Amino acid sequence: MRVLMSGFGTVGQGFAEVLMLRRDFLKERYGKDVNIVCAMDSSSYVADPSGLCPGELLERKKKTGKVGTKGYQDPLKVMESVEYDLLVEVSPTDIKTGGAGLKNIRYALESGKDVITVNKGPLALKFCELVALAKKNGCKFRFEGSVGGAMPIINLCRENLVGEKISSVRGILNGTCNFILSKMDNGQSFEQALKEAQQMGYAEADPTNDIEGYDSACKVVILANSLFKRSVTFSDVNITGISSITSEAISLAASNNMVIRLIGEVSHDKLEVSPRLVPRGHPLSISGTLNAAQVVTDLAGPITVSGRGAGRIETASAILSDLVSIMDDRKERKCQNP
């Protein structure tokens, strides 16, 4: 299995580490190595048909700021020059145009390659086009890590709950907002909580994307298109963020044994991000930076899953789960346990 990596930032580096940690596991399960044959970042690339050492890539990136040894003009030219089976697309998210990630994914699918991405931009903007392209070319296209990081919501629905009829998914899809709201539960003002989130590295200097609900809305779009076969885009989501939530509102909720959480909701006819009252003790009343999603099904009832919504290794673990799922689907497994 030959992997081309486009993007070598936090998540890309995490995935290189994960490939080192799971070399033996993959070899044992599939009887073959998973090799990175090419790695690109925004300004450099390096390729070797016999496989690059992930440790060397990490070291060069750390020392020089570049993953590769050569410069390039056109990433598609680089991709064209390499023989690979799977694109792992982890370049920076651009939710306005889809950025380089969109071009790279399109190109790989058009070339008949499987794709794993955690890049929300291309998914929030061009989901249906990309899925159709994958289908047309017989490619696998996976994106577990794009919604909720390590939280296995998409593959849970795709695999474990495939026999269920899902009527809705509601979830905490942004850990930064949940951190801020949890701090407000403990008596902080919105401003104090936001400042702490920024100091902890959870929120960016310009926190708009998180606190106004735009990041959650991207994930809602991905869930709507992938789990409900809808054909929606970012601009279809009704979005209310958390910036106008007052300490008084939090106190009033608490006196009724409730908390306020920013909830993204998707169903066949709903597409919304908004602050909601959640009873304490409800699976969606969790605190801290965790993400959570509740899937309402016709037979099993409500199933909730939670996990870390971000983090280098955590998000890379979602790429690993997609990789395993693709290799299982490709029936590359040597043997099956009973």
Added chain:
Amino acid sequence: MRVLMSGFGTVGQGFAEVLMLRRDFLKERYGKDVNIVCAMDSSSYVADPSGLCPGELLERKKKTGKVGTKGYQDPLKVMESVEYDLLVEVSPTDIKTGGAGLKNIRYALESGKDVITVNKGPLALKFCELVALAKKNGCKFRFEGSVGGAMPIINLCRENLVGEKISSVRGILNGTCNFILSKMDNGQSFEQALKEAQQMGYAEADPTNDIEGYDSACKVVILANSLFKRSVTFSDVNITGISSITSEAISLAASNNMVIRLIGEVSHDKLEVSPRLVPRGHPLSISGTLNAAQVVTDLAGPITVSGRGAGRIETASAILSDLVSIMDDRKERKCQNP
């Protein structure tokens, strides 16, 4: 796919309903029917190689109290007389001897048949023997519904988290205890809460099995053997139930923003059921009859899943997920989506 059902109580009837509801889904996914070719309960059986109508089975059971039209002496003689591919074992749990369920499962595996069960008795007593028997005979052996009903904990670890190293699983594995503790959070005494649980049908007249932690301990054994490849049995579990928890303890916890929950914990060297303090807002602080389990992994971090731990259709949905998993593994799928 020819199914032999042993047991036609609540869960068995639920599974018959689920098969009716998912006839089209299964036909479309695998290009073949899933037929019940034989159904047994404690005193009767009925068989038809061309498939029995689940609706008729349900109606006869309702009207006559028996699923079948004929009596039998030895269930194994009945099983011997039927051609089938899969045993669905849902007869009543006997956690002292394993009961008829253990004999039926053994016999099916020895005959090279796949087995799905939700019967905790055989699993808590003879797990390793049964798994070895399945392996030896090339059979699939699945038991998702035996731990936490509809909560997909075993298949989550087996499928989505297969690339993770799991260091521990901690969970709320008994909905009756969680209902009682949640009511105590709201100010009821243990005795009041237990009485309400009995009135609601959550607790039995003799509630020992639930409140002393024995039911949770069975599930801990199943998780230890299946997820940690341990070889333990019911008597290896350190068990403390909830019957001695006082309202004062609950109040003291609440004043520290904590709740008390009955937690089963499994790791490579731990096997325990005991009441624990859980911070409010933690994924295991949930209220009501839900079950929850937190899997601690090396890459993804903590992943928690929750769902309904009991119920006719809910538990049957877990059998459906095992059925789908077995049919996928048997590579009986007609086609794969990208």
